[in-house]
Amino acid sequence: MKLCIDAGGTYFRYALFEGKQEISSGSDKCNGIGFIPWIEKLLQRYKDVKTIAVGYAGQVKKGIILGAPNIEVTEPNIKNYFQSRYDVEFLIQNDLSCAVLAEANYFQTGEICALYVGSGLGLGVITNGSLLKGNNALAGELGHIPYKKVPFVCGCGKDNCIELFASGSGFIKFKRYLQIDEDLTLQELRDSTLIEHTELYKEFEEALLHAVGVVITLFNPEILVLGGGIIADDETIFETVTTRYKEFSMPQSTQGLRIVKTKLQNAVLQGASLLKEDQ
Ligand SMILES: [Zn+2]
Structure with a gap:
């Protein structure tokens, strides 16, 4: 067994x-x-x-x-x-x-990135058929690349990680800092009439598009799979990525690229x- x-x-x-x-x-x-x-x-x-x-x-x-x-x-x-x-x-x-191994097996390709947006912003990379690992098994820690400074800290100890903008945990930290009702979802912020709500949503969207562009430009995948709770719960976010990713990626890297939502349950x-x- x-x-x-x-x-x-x-x-x-x-x-x-x-x-x-x-x-x-x-x-x-x-x-x-x-x-x-x-x-x-x-x-x-x-x-x-x-x-x-x-x-x-x-x-x-x-x-x-x-x-x-x-x-x-x-x-x-x-x-x-x-x-x-x-x-x-x-x-x-x-x-x-593990997620990208399963996605590579599902899509039958050796050039694939899995970008999961949930409580964190996680990435798995398979290139040339092999899992990208790095010297200390830290390669592809996308969530912690420097993006913009914020007045609070990330789980890694830094105060400028992209995960602080484009993840569920970062979203909670932002809401606490801005004293916005913690129960409000990304969708509710997007549809709100208050400018402070829509601004926070735009920060999330912009950061996610940056992250997507970094992945496409750095790893030149054939398939970029998006998954994680935030992607699963909100169709608009996936549509925004597929509509706007070219603004954030090197043009040549997008040739032949497919961006898909995960089809796997777990x-x-x-x-x-x-x-x-x-x-
Ligand atoms: Zn960090």
């Missing part, structure tokens, strides 16, 4: 496979439950698990967790923890890297199921 896991900042999700057949799935809010005890409980329940494959919301290199802004890390060397205590193979990779979980030892 193979236990595939999507370890996000809000939920831990799993799907259990016997061959290609999914035999069980579930999720728990991660508040207050440790990631390792959560997996160990599943191993108690499913004694025939031979492989654990994790898409993890953090930086991971060779089975070691280097950092995770939204998950408490008690044991960085998590691969060793499980492989030394249980008779299992343990595979773990960054969540957006790309992170699907990508985790595709992980191999050397990834």
Whole structure:
């Protein structure tokens, strides 16, 4: 049996496979439950698990967790923890890297970027058929490229990251700072009659278009897949990207490019199921 896991900042999700057949799935809010005890409980329940494959919301290199802004890390060397205590193979990779593996498999291309806009602004890149990783497994940290200075700080410690403008968490920080009702959605701000509301929406839109243009110009993908909660919930944002991306990209990089919305229910979980030892 193979236990595939999507370890996000809000939920831990799993799907259990016997061959290609999914035999069980579930999720728990991660508040207050440790990631390792959560997996160990599943191993108690499913004694025939031979492989654990994790898409993890953090930086991971060779089975070691280097950092995770939204998950408490008690044991960085998590691969060793499980492989030394249980008779299992343990595979773990960054969540957006898993997502882009699943998207590449779905679209059958080796030149693809997955840009997910949810609580963060995440990117996974496959170029020339291989996952882009970098020296410290930090390549493609799109959310933290410098954009504009703001009077509060990002989870990474800086005060000028593009994620502060174009993500759910940044959006919340902006609303708090501007004393705008925290319950207002992006759509409500866009449709509002108050200029301070529409201005904040425009900041979001402009930053997202910049991010899209950076991805297209830097990585020259054949397919750019957009996903994440914010894209899923608001059709207008996707339409804006597909209408205006050329204003923000090098013209030659857009030739032959397709921008699509993800078709996958849970790309992170699907990508985790595709992980191999050397990834
Ligand atoms: Zn940052």
